[in-house]
Amino acid sequence: MEITIKLLAVAILIVLTAFFVASEFAIVKVRKTRMEARAAEGDKKAEKSLKLLNNLDYYLSACQLGITITALGLGWLGEPTLEVLLHPVFDELALPPTVTGTISFAIAFFTITFLHVVLGELAPKTIAIQKAEAITLLLCRPLILYSKLMYPLIWLLNGAANIFVRMFGFQTARESDEVHSEDELRHILTQSYKQGEINRSEYQYVDRIFEFDNRTAKEIMIPRTEMAVLDIQDSVTSSIRSMKSKRYTRYPVIEGDKDKVMGLIHMKELVFMDDQDSLRPYIRPIMKVFENVPIHDLLVKMKKEHSHMAVLLDEYGGTSGIVTVEDILEEIVGEIRDEFDHEEEREIRRLKNGHFLLEGKTSIQDINEYFRVDLNHDDIDTISGWIYTQDYDASEGTIIQGGRLEFKIVDMEKGQIKKVEVWEKSP
Incomplete structure (x- = not known):
């Protein structure tokens, strides 16, 4: 009868070990945001679980204390109990008492250790990691009850550990915030x-x-050479013809030169221009910013000033290009194509032969991300600029190597690289 009670106590200690191990790994692994969402929906168990997660340092200490107590209990009770059971078996073999004691101790030690490690620790740990949310919800109430009963001892041991930790310049678990880079x-x-x-x-x-946040306006701008503009000196008829052919919504208005941007005019103003001989009455102010402004800051500024277009200025005060709200939003949601964009060519297109065709203005950063390469672009932004840094005499037909890729100029116009073919080098 006594042996039966002791064996039952050993089983209970293993179950308690499993309880504390599962609780410890579950409350560390579970996502706090998930519990907050469930608590907001009225889940009472989730509210209890949040109590654990909001005081993680204390409840982890409670789990550690529980694991230590059960381990000591198994060592104190389990091995002697199994030894008593094994002695009669070896006595039947008529072995010397010393040999019988050694073998029975070894078998009892291995058996208790095996049960403790496998059933009490490894199995509960694996289950808790995979089912962290369910285990936390299931065990939160008994863990809180146990922590209340053992509060004086947990407070003493945890306080002593925190003092020791601070002596070496570290923060306690409560003081350190969990953040991710x-x-x-x-x-x-x-x-x-x-x-x-x-x-x-x-x-x-x-x-x-x-x-x-890592990109600047210069990297996504429509460059000066490709800006569609209206000249204040042109006739209204000529300006309307130009607007109809290019089909943009807004146009910068210049005074003889792209460095002298007066403002912008909206396409819808066309309906008011029938009897006008000048664009001047319909010109609206246009924002001007330095070309290296982060696009996040530029978007905030454009929203604040209700502006859909900004002129970018270089370090000498000249016009570098323009950026629209659409250009900025495309950095987040990808390319936005309207009913007229079918006429525009994509910056990176796959060809039938497995090669790719790039627009000369394609950014180096986009190429690095698309092809998983690392082209150095500290001082330039586009593939055409990068090619010129590799060969300043580059002309149509020139082939440049960059990592595992080869770039060939297939179209140039007045010294400007328009199209580049790219493919992987043969092994």
């Missing part, structure tokens, strides 16, 4: 995408957000 968040995002928790569009949107 950008690289860690990207890794979490990638793993969530691979596991099917988020779809490809969601993954791409969030990934572009990280790149958003």
